[in-house]
Amino acid sequence: xxxxxxxxxxxxxxxxxxxxxxxxxxxxxxxxxxxxxxxxxxxxxxxxxxxxxxxxxxxxxxxxxxxxxxxxxxxxxxxxxxxx
Numbered sequence: 001x002x003x004x005x006x007x008x009x010x011x012x013x014x015x016x017x018x019x020x021x022x023x024x025x026x027x028x029x030x031x032x033x034x035x036x037x038x039x040x041x042x043x044x045x046x047x048x049x050x051x052x053x054x055x056x057x058x059x060x061x062x063x064x065x066x067x068x069x070x071x072x073x074x075x076x077x078x079x080x081x082x083x084x
Contacts, residue, residue: 001027002022002027002028002043003046003047003048003054003055005046005055005057005060006027006043006046006047007022009039009042009043009046010022010027010043013038013039013042014036014039018031018034018036018039021034028043028047031043031044041067042067045063045064045067046060046063046064
């Protein structure tokens with residue numbers, strides 16, 4: 001079962017191109033089949049920490065900010081590369 005944040009990702013990512021995963025018996029299994037690694041990353045990153053530990057809004061926001069910071073670090077490094 002997906003949590004609220006994963007439902008948001010499936011509904012909004014890529015203009016809702018992957019919202020079909022919401023209507024499957026095993027949405028997380030379907031996520032691995034769509035072939036979009038960023039979508040899969042977001043769905044896994046925003047998963048609950050276990051049956052007794054649902055992800056709260058502050059943790060979801062923190063996880064997304066951490067991912068954005070990591071991506072920005074890589075972007076800066078790639079932009080700094082000088083290829084002759």
